[in-house]
Amino acid sequence: MKAQYWVLTIIAAAALLAAAGLILLTMPRFATPLSAWAIETATGRDTTLDHARLKIFPIGYEMRVLEIQGDIAPYRLGAMDLRFSPLGILPGRALIARASVTDGQAGIRLKGEDRGEGGDFLKNLDEIARAEIENFVFVVSRDGDTQEFTITTASGRPAGDDVEAVGSGAGTTVFFNGRIAGPQVDGLRGALTVRGENFADFADLLGLAAPDTPPYELNGELSAGEDVWRLQGIDGVVGDSDLGGDFEVRLGRDRPLIIADLQSTNLELDDLGIIIGAPSRVSGETNALQEEINSSYAASDRLIPDSTLDLTRIRAVDARVDFRADSVQAGPLPLQALRLDMNLEDGVMRFAPIAFEAEAGNLEAEVVIDASEETPQHDIDGRLSDVRLEQFADGRFAQGGLAGRLDITASGNGFRQAASSANGAVTLYAQDGRIRQLGSEAAGLDLGEVVLLLLTEDPQDPEFTELNCAVARFAVEDGLARAAPVVFDSQDSLIVLDGAVNLDDESLDLTVETDAKDVSWGSLLGDPVIRGTLRNPAIGVDAGETALQAGAAALLGSLTGGLAALPFVELGDGRDADCEALLARAHGAAQTPPEPAAQ
Known part of the structure; x- marks a missing residue:
């Protein structure tokens, strides 16, 4: 009996002490330092706690202004309220009926051996039946730089199927509706919407790399684990173009690997301009980079x-990207479809191929950009096959098939730098084509024929002259592209373009020499010249000989008016070009296999 008395006494004393302890914990002056000590003991980090107390009805615990020291940024909770479940001690039941967090902060490291601080911070979420989060900031650290991503609102069962969250950061808004897989944050599963100004900014926030884009919105099914993130069934828009397909990121390697299989039903070519720093005309909104x-x-x-390659992005990831566009809107260019296969590995980007398809003919190129060294190296081999000239300007200026090749090597971090160092050749040729007679006569400054055509030609049914051949080859050396040769041979005249285009400053220095094959009235007997720049060409006349001829005409005109026209008459003794040799050379240049790209 005495033993039972002592047992009951001990139990009663323990209950009394527990009750006293619970009562003390309801008082912030006792609960606050005790809670701070418990957190410091559990985390091994300095802790500051402004207010804490136990709530009896309903059973819960609240803390206000909690800060735990961190390497990247301190963990902060402006307020946290926990409501305990009386049945939480039973197996399979959540201990916390509801957890509410407001104005919080946590640090995340995306690279390095230690990917995070306080790895237990988000574990055992199955012990929470429902969570509500408002204004929780993740400070994301990568290579010493930090950015912020804020969970604006989130609610649901953390280890269940009804989690909804809205977040923002890096100019991007994210909507998620799904579940957190597993009791210890093994991954995310659910519907994801990402909407922002520039996808490159969002990729950078995640520690990845992507090209700049116009404003976008992407929807898909997210499946995210520790080392593999997938966004499948993408349905969205980028600029004025639609985008679909699948996107995958594989982590746990020296560089993340991006695997993408993307399609567009209708691609606006302008939307790709931002990637190379080209201007864009879009019907929707533009972002700050596009405006700049x-x-x-x-x-x-x-x-x-005037744009440069972002070497940091190129070297940050490996990638395999397949892209298809069923329809391409390219303004005056008669493009119908686009196919692009890109492989990026160890800082070497290979496009094999980039293929533009037209209604008739196509342009296909293989491009290698080696950014693994300090100065990027570029290798471009492009081929144009049987593109019908009738597709341009409704066939009002030229008709026939055009073929050719672009074979260029260059070096430099920027497009202008690469152009100024370019070496190689550009070859275009056409056979059995037709050129508008008005243009042919104008090239020879045959004013008599031009005036006659302007007076008699039907604009809806222009007159054409047959082309024996047309060959345009530019040999490029250290950024200087010299005509070698550029020849248009028609039934009426032989037109030869001589001179060069300086790709360094984009200046033009070209002369058009014409040899007429028919008697022509009204020629100035001077040669047209093309000066100015690629952006603003200026067409003039080299009139050195014309002044003498004008003087002779004035003298003859004083004798008899009819003879005044003689100095401006070409007697039609022009010769044909050796089209067979020119075309054979051009065709051979276009068909020669490319040299293997430097590894």
Whole structure:
């Protein structure tokens, strides 16, 4: 009996002490330092706690202004309220009926051996039946730089199927509706919407790399684990273009690997301009980078974009991207479809191929950009096959099939730098085509024929002259593209373009020499010249000989008016070009296999 008395006494004393302890914990002056001590003991980090107390009815615990020291940024909770479940001690039941967090902060490290601080911070979420979060900021650290992503609102069962969250950061808003898989945050599963100004900014926030884009919105099914993130069934828009497909990121390697299989039903080519720093004309909203590019281009007298490769992005990830566009809107260019296969590995980006398809003919190129070294190296091999000239300007200026090749190597971090160092050749040729007679006569400054055609030609049914051949080959050396040769041979005249285009400053120095094959009245007997720049060409006349002929005409005109026209008459003794040799050379250049790209 005595033993039972002592047992009951001990139980009663323990209950009394527990009750006293619970009562003391309801008082902030006792609960606050005790809670801070418990957190410091559990985390091993300095802790500051402004207010804490136990609530008896309903059973819960509240803390206000909690700060735990962290390497990236301190953990902070402006307020946290926990409501305990009386049945939480039973197996399979959540201990916390509701957890509410307001104005919080946590640090995340995306790179390095230690990817986070306080790895237990988000574990055992199955012990929470429902969570509500408002204004929780994640400070994301990567290579010493930090950015912020804020969970604006989130609610639901953390380890269940009804989690809804809205967040924002890096100019992006994210909507998620799904579940957190597993009791210890094994991953995310659910519907995801990402909407922002530039997808490159969002990729950078995640520690990845992507090209700049116009404003976008992407919807898909997210499946995210520790080392693999997938966004499948993408349905969205980028700029004025639609986008679909699948996107995957594989982590746990030296560089993340991006695998993407993307399609567009209707691609606006302008939407790709931002990638290379080219101006864009879009019907929807533009972002700050597009506006900056458009403004800079409008103020410039250059045609080649003044943009550079972001080597950090290229070297940050590996990638395999397949992209298809079923329809391409490219303004005056008669493009119908686009196919692009890109492989990025160890800082070397290979496009094999980039293929533009037209209604008749196509342009296919293989491009290698080696950004693994300090100065990027570029290798471009492009082929144009049987593109019908009738597709341009409704066939009002030329008809027939056009073929050719672009074979260029260059170096430099920027497009202008690469252009100024370019070496190789550009070859275009056409056979059995037709050229508008008005243009042919104008090239020879045959004013008599031009005036006659302007007076008699039906604009809806223009007159054409047959082309024996047309060959345009430019040999490029250290950024200087020299005509080698450029020849248009028609039934009426032989037109030869001589001179060069300086790709360094984009200046033009070209002369058009014409040898007429028919008697022509009204020729100035001078040669047209093309000066100015690629952006603003200026066409003039080399009139050195014309002044003498004008003087002779004036003298003859004083004798008899009819003879005044003689100095401006070409007797039609022009010769044909050796079209067979020119075309054979051009065709051979276009068909020669490319040299293997440097590894």
